[in-house]
Amino acid sequence: MIKKIMKNWKNKAHILAVLSRIPYGRQIYHKLQRSVRTNKLDAETEIRKAADLIRLIKEANRTPENANILEIGTGWRPFVPMMLSLLNAKSILTIDVNPWLDEEYAFETFECIGSHLELIAKECEADINYIEHRYQEMIPEKKSLTSLLDSCRVDYLCPGDARKTDLPDESIDFVVSSNVLEHIPAEILSEILVESKRVLKTNGFAVHRFNPQDHYSGFDSSITGANFLQFSEKEWKWYGGTGLAYHNRLRCRDYENLFEQNGFQFEVNRVRMDQKALNAIQANELSIHDDYKKYTPEELAADYMWVVAGKTEVSSINSSKKESLQNK
Ligand SMILES: C[S@@+](CC[C@H](N)C(=O)[O-])C[C@H]1O[C@@H](n2cnc3c(N)ncnc32)[C@H](O)[C@@H]1O
Numbered sequence: 001m002i003k004k005i006m007k008n009w010k011n012k013a014h015i016l017a018v019l020s021r022i023p024y025g026r027q028i029y030h031k032l033q034r035s036v037r038t039n040k041l042d043a044e045t046e047i048r049k050a051a052d053l054i055r056l057i058k059e060a061n062r063t064p065e066n067a068n069i070l071e072i073g074t075g076w077r078p079f080v081p082m083m084l085s086l087l088n089a090k091s092i093l094t095i096d097v098n099p100w101l102d103e104e105y106a107f108e109t110f111e112c113i114g115s116h117l118e119l120i121a122k123e124c125e126a127d128i129n130y131i132e133h134r135y136q137e138m139i140p141e142k143k144s145l146t147s148l149l150d151s152c153r154v155d156y157l158c159p160g161d162a163r164k165t166d167l168p169d170e171s172i173d174f175v176v177s178s179n180v181l182e183h184i185p186a187e188i189l190s191e192i193l194v195e196s197k198r199v200l201k202t203n204g205f206a207v208h209r210f211n212p213q214d215h216y217s218g219f220d221s222s223i224t225g226a227n228f229l230q231f232s233e234k235e236w237k238w239y240g241g242t243g244l245a246y247h248n249r250l251r252c253r254d255y256e257n258l259f260e261q262n263g264f265q266f267e268v269n270r271v272r273m274d275q276k277a278l279n280a281i282q283a284n285e286l287s288i289h290d291d292y293k294k295y296t297p298e299e300l301a302a303d304y305m306w307v308v309a310g311k312t313e314v315s316s317i318n319s320s321k322k323e324s325l326q327n328k
Helices: 002-006 009-021 025-036 043-059 079-086 103-114 117-123 128-138 145-151 186-199 233-239 252-261 275-282 297-301 312-327
Strands: 068-072 091-095 154-157 172-178 200-210 264-273 302-311
Touching (some): 002 009, 009 233, 043 079, 043 103, 043 200, 043 264, 043 302, 079 091, 079 103, 079 128, 079 154, 103 117, 103 128, 145 154, 172 186, 186 200, 252 264, 252 302, 275 297, 297 302
Parallel strands (some): 068 091, 068 172, 172 200
Antiparallel strands (some): 200 302, 264 302
16 A cells, blocks of 8 residues: 555655654654565665676776775665675775664675675676685674674764765775765765865776666656656755755756866766656656756756766876877
8 A cells, every 4th residue: 555655756755755854754764664665675786786886997997906995875785885895895984974774784785795796796897706705704703783894894984974074185096876976965065076086096086876867757657757857946845855855956967067166077977868758858748947948858868877087187197198199
């Protein structure tokens, strides 16, 4: 019954809007998710998402091996830090403003990784023998969250804010995140990029994958990923502009500007199109709000973005080196 109600995006939006605004709303939401199993583990999807970040690092001709890594937005299941550890990262600091991670989720994730080592090796383009050996090293001595995180070389900082990590300057090789940036307001994102630039080593990279589409379209097939672009800022504030369902509705062009304005230059900047949303926009089936009229239909319909960005000074030195080599 609850599942059926929640399949309609407006019902879910109203419930989340109310829960966001009442005491203990977050805890109630979490209990609800667990009882109706809407947060059921989808192992292959989670593994593929975390492997995306590892492949992006490799695309920039780097490796997580021996790297010091900062992850923004741990969430419930620590696939990203644990898989980075499996690839032999030296240290992973994962930080979150919300305390979603607990012992149960951590062990569920670790065991799931253990039963999918072949898939992980394939997705991360890594040697299976190496992965199997490393997994054995990661098995904790005790069945406790602290012991598991220790054996995975993971530090969990919560509550922690990616705007102020207290890490030393230039101490991090990669700042990474998966499905996080779309949930952060533009002003805060700017501050996070400033902090990322400070903590990254000269040749370090910001490596992010995120989803600029309307998340309600993931379970309500009657709407497209561009659905939320019909609303004014004021209307969206109720449906998903605050609290538990927060989505910033930034378009890929806005992210590009934010990265560049805060001193980053792209090594990888990849965008995916949601064809269903594009068709709806081009056929005028969706009335786009005036605030979004400045974007092209493709910019409105983009539903995923993968980014690897280095500090501007270094990237521009690299690209001018590349250019001068090409001119020889
Ligand atoms: C949608 S969840 C994604 C979690 C996880 N990366 C995943 O893919 O399952 C976004 C997470 O980002 C966290 N977050 C939001 N703003 C943050 C900030 N300023 N610093 C650190 N974490 C933040 C939220 O608390 C939430 O856990």
